[in-house]
Amino acid sequence: MKEISQAELEVMKVLWQQAPQTANQVVEQLADASQWHEKTVKTLLNRLVGKGAVSFEKDGRAYLYSPVLQQTEYQLRESQSFIQRVLSGRIAPLLAGFAEQQQLKAEDVAELKQLIAKWEQEQK
Amino acid sequence: MKEISQAELEVMKVLWQQAPQTANQVVEQLADASQWHEKTVKTLLNRLVGKGAVSFEKDGRAYLYSPVLQQTEYQLRESQSFIQRVLSGRIAPLLAGFAEQQQLKAEDVAELKQLIAKWEQEQK
DNA sequence: GTAAATATATTACAAGCGTAATCGATGCTG
DNA sequence: CAGCATCGATTACGCTTGTAATATATTTAC
Numbered sequence: 001m002k003e004i005s006q007a008e009l010e011v012m013k014v015l016w017q018q019a020p021q022t023a024n025q026v027v028e029q030l031a032d033a034s035q036w037h038e039k040t041v042k043t044l045l046n047r048l049v050g051k052g053a054v055s056f057e058k059d060g061r062a063y064l065y066s067p068v069l070q071q072t073e074y075q076l077r078e079s080q081s082f083i084q085r086v087l088s089g090r091i092a093p094l095l096a097g098f099a100e101q102q103q104l105k106a107e108d109v110a111e112l113k114q115l116i117a118k119w120e121q122e123q124k
Numbered sequence: 125m126k127e128i129s130q131a132e133l134e135v136m137k138v139l140w141q142q143a144p145q146t147a148n149q150v151v152e153q154l155a156d157a158s159q160w161h162e163k164t165v166k167t168l169l170n171r172l173v174g175k176g177a178v179s180f181e182k183d184g185r186a187y188l189y190s191p192v193l194q195q196t197e198y199q200l201r202e203s204q205s206f207i208q209r210v211l212s213g214r215i216a217p218l219l220a221g222f223a224e225q226q227q228l229k230a231e232d233v234a235e236l237k238q239l240i241a242k243w244e245q246e247q248k
Numbered sequence: 249g250t251a252a253a254t255a256t257a258t259t260a261c262a263a264g265c266g267t268a269a270t271c272g273a274t275g276c277t278g
Numbered sequence: 279c280a281g282c283a284t285c286g287a288t289t290a291c292g293c294t295t296g297t298a299a300t301a302t303a304t305t306t307a308c
Contacts, residue, residue: 005295006209023255039298042256047295061255061304076221078210083222085133086202091222092235097200098207098215099243106247109240111216115223116233116240123230129265147286163268166286171265185274185285 001069002051010034011044015054016071020064125193126175134158135168139178140195144188 004012014029015021027041045065048054056063083091095112098104128136138153139145151165169189172178180187207215222228 003294007296009209036296037298039300040296043296043298046257063256072217072221075210075217076225078206079218079221080225080227082202082206082210085130086199086206091219091228091232092239093196093199094203095215095236095239097196097203099239101200101204103204104215104243108214108216109243112219112236112240115216115219116236119223119228119233127264131266160266161268163270164266167266167268170287187286 001053004048004051004053004069004074007040008044008048008051008053011041011048012053012067012069012071012074015065015067019066020057022059022062022064024062026065125177128172128175128177128193128198131164132168132172132175132177135165135172136177136191136193136195136198139189139191143190144181146183146186146188148186150189 010030010033011026014026023042023045026045027036027038030036030041031038045054049056049065053067053069054065055068056065058064083089083094087094095104134154134157135150138150147166147169150169151160151162154160154165155162169178173180173189177191177193178189179192180189182188207213207218211218219228
C-alpha cells in the first residue's frame with residue numbers, strides 16, 4: 001500500500017466514519033469542513049483507489065466508495081513509524097511533552113493506568 | 125519554519141548528536157548509515173539552511189553547520205500535530221497499539237508511571 | 249431523440265522532494 | 279603560476295501532492 005498524503009487522509013476519515021458513500025456524500029462533508037472544491041475531492045478519491053486504500057462498486061451511474069485500509073490499522077502503522085522516525089523508538093518523551101502542555105486529560109490518564117495494569121499482568 | 129522532509133530529518137539527527145560539524149563530517153556519517161551520495165547530503169544541508177532549521181558559519185573554505193531548531197522542540201511540535209492529524213487528539217490508542225505489539229518496554233512503563241504520578245500531583 | 253446535466257476519467261500545472269550532476273570560486277601542489 | 283582538487287551554489291529531473299479544469303460517457307428532461 002502506497003503512502004497516503006495529508007489531503008488524502010482527510011478523505012479517508014470521512015469514509016471511516018461511514019461507508020459506503022457516494023462521491024457526492026464525501027464531497028459535501030469536505031466542502032463544509034475543508035473548503036475543498038468538488039473536483040479536488042474526486043481527484044483524491046481516485047488517487048486513493050489507485051493506491052488500493054479505497055475500493056468502489058458501481059451503483060448505476062454513480063460509485064459507492066469504501067475504505068479498504070482500516071483506521072486502526074492505519075493508526076498503528078503510522079504510530080509505529082512516527083515513533084521510530086521522530087522519537088527514535090522512545091514513547092515517553094511524547095507524553096511528557098503533552099503533559100507539559102496540559103493536554104493530558106483525566107480520560108487519557110485513566111486509559112494509561114489501565115494499560116499499565118494490563119501490561120503488568122502479562123509480565124507475570 | 126517550513127516543514128522538514130524525511131530525508132532532511134536524517135540530516136538533522138546527525139547535527140543534533142553533535143554540533144557544529146562540517147558538511148563532510150555529516151556526509152561521512154550518512155554515507156555509512158543511509159547510502160547517500162555526498163552531493164545529496166549537501167543538497168539537504170542547503171535546503172535546511174534555506175528553511176531556517178540549520179545555520180552555518182564560515183571556517184575558511186568550509187562551513188560549520190549547527191541546528192537552529194532543537195530536537196525537543198521539533199519532537200514536541202511533530203507529536204502534537206501527529207496526534208491531532210492521525211489520532212484525532214487521543215493519545216491512548218497509540219499506546220494500546222504499542223502494547224498489543226509487545227513494544228512497550230519496562231523502561232517505558234516506568235516512565236509512564238512517573239508521568240502519571242506527576243500529573244496527579246498537579247491536579248490537587 | 250436531442251440538449252442539458254452529471255458521473256467518472258484524463259489532463260494540467262506549480263511546488264516540494266529525493267537524488268544527484270554541473271558550475272564557479274578558491275586553495276593546494278608541483 | 280598553472281592546473282588539479284575541493285568547497286558551496288546552482289541547476290536538473292522525474293515523482294508526488296495540492297488543487298483543479300477539461301474531456302468523455304451516460305442519464306434525464308423536454
